[in-house]
Amino acid sequence: MDHAQLEHYRQVIEAILSEYASLPYSYADIQPEVVFDRIRDRYLWMDVGWDGDRRVHGCLLHIDIIDGKIWIQRDGTEDL
Amino acid sequence: MDHAQLEHYRQVIEAILSEYASLPYSYADIQPEVVFDRIRDRYLWMDVGWDGDRRVHGCLLHIDIIDGKIWIQRDGTEDL
Numbered sequence: 001m002d003h004a005q006l007e008h009y010r011q012v013i014e015a016i017l018s019e020y021a022s023l024p025y026s027y028a029d030i031q032p033e034v035v036f037d038r039i040r041d042r043y044l045w046m047d048v049g050w051d052g053d054r055r056v057h058g059c060l061l062h063i064d065i066i067d068g069k070i071w072i073q074r075d076g077t078e079d080l
Numbered sequence: 081m082d083h084a085q086l087e088h089y090r091q092v093i094e095a096i097l098s099e100y101a102s103l104p105y106s107y108a109d110i111q112p113e114v115v116f117d118r119i120r121d122r123y124l125w126m127d128v129g130w131d132g133d134r135r136v137h138g139c140l141l142h143i144d145i146i147d148g149k150i151w152i153q154r155d156g157t158e159d160l
Contacts, residue, residue, distance in 0.1 A: 033144070035115050035122045042115045044124065046142065048153050057154045059139055062126065064113070073128050074137045 009070060010038060013063050017045045020061065020077070030056050041065035089150060090118060093143050097125045100141065100157070110136050121145035 014036055021032035030049035037043070045061040062073040094116055101112035110129035117123070125141040142154040 033120070033122060035117045035120065035124060037115045037117055040113070040115065042113060042126075044115060044126075046122075046124075046139070046153075048142075057139070057142065059126070059137070062128075062137065073126075 006041075006065065006068065009065055010041070010043075013043045013065075013070070017043055017061060017063070021045050027051070028056065032060075086145065086148065089145055090121070090123075093123045093145075093150070097123055097141060097143070101125050107131070108136065112140075 014034075017034050017036075021034045023032075028049060028051040030047050030051070033046045033048055035042075035044040035046060041064060043061075043063045044059055047056060047058050047060055049056050058076065059074055060076045064071045064073055094114075097114050097116075101114050103112075108129060108131040110127050110131070113126045113128055115122075115124040115126060121144060123141075123143045124139055127136060127138050127140055129136050138156065139154055140156045142152075144151045144153055
């Protein structure tokens with residue numbers, strides 16, 4: 001895979017995750033966190049916070065680029 | 081917080097997570113993944129794979145550096 005294509009994948013993945021993670025929650029004290037590791041090509045969207053006195057910590061989306069291919073390791077957006 | 085101290089924190093966190101994630105599993109087809117985002121100072125150890133036909137995807141450790149302080153957002157190592 002050429003570098004321009006890989007760079008394009010990275011930018012698209014980061015843009016999508018950033019857009020998702022920018023949506024505000026209508027309830028609870030939850031901060032979305034994006035975690036972008038371009039060295040290992042791993043891209044996550046995590047939710048961290050509290051719903052009342054209940055701890056919230058979860059991975060909503062986890063995308064890797066492995067050997068030039070996009071792997072959706074986890075997609076929790078259907079649970080939202 | 082001075083930059084040398086922050087850099088020291090980053091190196092220690094990455095070393096600990098890398099060491100944990102290098103331990104082999106005695107069962108199941110699970111790959112540990114470290115995800116290090118030095119821009120946002122977010123550091124994760126994820127487990128990804130299969131236990132037979134059951135999907136495995138979880139966050140074992142999630143550490144952030146926020147305003148010069150280390151936040152343990154999630155510690156699942158006690159469940160191991």
